[in-house]
Amino acid sequence: GKSVISLDDLSISQIRELLHKAQYIDSHRREVAHTCDGRVLATLFYEPSTRTRLSFETAMLRLGGKVIGFAGSQLSSASKGESIADTLKTVSNYVDVVAIRHPKEGAALVASRAASVPVINAGDGGHMHPTQTLADLATLQSRFGRVTDLTVGLCGDLMFGRTVHSLIETLCRFGNVHFVLISPDELKTPQYVLDRIDATPSCSYTEVKDLVSVIGDLDVLYMTRVQQERFFNEDDYLRLRDTYILDEDKLQLAKESMAVLHPLPRINEIAVEVDNDPRAAYFEQVKNGMLMRMALESSVVGDELPGYEPLEAKEV
Numbered sequence: 269g270k271s272v273i274s275l276d277d278l279s280i281s282q283i284r285e286l287l288h289k290a291q292y293i294d295s296h297r298r299e300v301a302h303t304c305d306g307r308v309l310a311t312l313f314y315e316p317s318t319r320t321r322l323s324f325e326t327a328m329l330r331l332g333g334k335v336i337g338f339a340g341s342q343l344s345s346a347s348k349g350e351s352i353a354d355t356l357k358t359v360s361n362y363v364d365v366v367a368i369r370h371p372k373e374g375a376a377l378v379a380s381r382a383a384s385v386p387v388i389n390a391g392d393g394g395h396m397h398p399t400q401t402l403a404d405l406a407t408l409q410s411r412f413g414r415v416t417d418l419t420v421g422l423c424g425d426l427m428f429g430r431t432v433h434s435l436i437e438t439l440c441r442f443g444n445v446h447f448v449l450i451s452p453d454e455l456k457t458p459q460y461v462l463d464r465i466d467a468t469p470s471c472s473y474t475e476v477k478d479l480v481s482v483i484g485d486l487d488v489l490y491m492t493r494v495q496q497e498r499f500f501n502e503d504d505y506l507r508l509r510d511t512y513i514l515d516e517d518k519l520q521l522a523k524e525s526m527a528v529l530h531p532l533p534r535i536n537e538i539a540v541e542v543d544n545d546p547r548a549a550y551f552e553q554v555k556n557g558m559l560m561r562m563a564l565e566s567s568v569v570g571d572e573l574p575g576y577e578p579l580e581a582k583e584v
């Protein structure tokens with residue numbers, strides 16, 4: 269198996285296969301329950317998490333495997349100054365696959381180079397969050413039957429929001445997406461992400477500050493939390509954190525078919541009243557995240573799902 273640091277590490281047909289596997293897993297939970305018998309996953313989380321760590325772990329447990337790891341580096345030897353490379357050379361002896369989250373951009377890549385087992389990036393600083401993107405793609409696929417030919421608004425902290433960077437990168441590969449990038453000036457999308465859109469002839473973007481004036485154009489509205497942990501200055505965070513709050517009044521201006529996504533956790537940026545709106549898709553993303561991690565974990569360790577027919581074969 270190979271490491272997944274960015275979704276660029278997987279081909280488009282491999283991503284389609286994972287989407288197809290996740291659907292199969294959802295409807296064949298008992299059949300797949302022993303797929304990874306005897307396997308062990310390590311979750312090395314140097315940064316807080318609820319969804320990502322627990323869903324990586326649940327995914328392996330639901331496939332019949334086992335889990336070890338740490339949540340918070342203060343109880344690991346990282347607190348004594350051990351390098352990521354030495355930690356991965358150690359943990360590679362114990363497990364079949366590693367999921368790592370770390371506050372520094374590039375940490376997952378460093379980990380994968382030191383490891384002798386596949387490493388999956390569970391979020392590296394403000395850079396990438398590929399398995400969140402798998403959850404996002406599965407949600408678009410289930411809502412729209414496609415991940416292309418969409419107008420996708422991304423709103424909030426587009427600078428530090430790693431889920432946004434991974435999603436844009438991957439949607440550009442599928443093609444035919446118009447991005448509406450909604451942020452304050454201080455939190456605009458990084459140039460390396462804009463370059464990716466510019467390099468994709470079938471994709472385009474506009475940058476705006478106002479959500480209300482564009483919400484009616486959107487098929488998807490991807491809300492994000494302002495990433496307090498990446499700010500250098502508390503005053504800037506306090507000034508910017510409540511720039512966008514999606515509520516039922518604003519949703520009245522949106523299409524009936526629009527889907528509201530959010531990687532979670534949310535703070536104030538989506539009013540709780542929106543949870544009951546049929547357009548709210550963020551708890552579906554959570555479910556899809558677990559299913560996609562089941563598909564990914566079984567694939568990177570090389571275990572076949574019993575009874576599963578690959579998509580390629582079906583197309584013949």
Ligand code: CP
Pocket residue numbers: 316317318319320321391400531532533
């Ligand atoms: N979406 C996401 O990464 O959530 P956690 O930070 O809780 O894992």
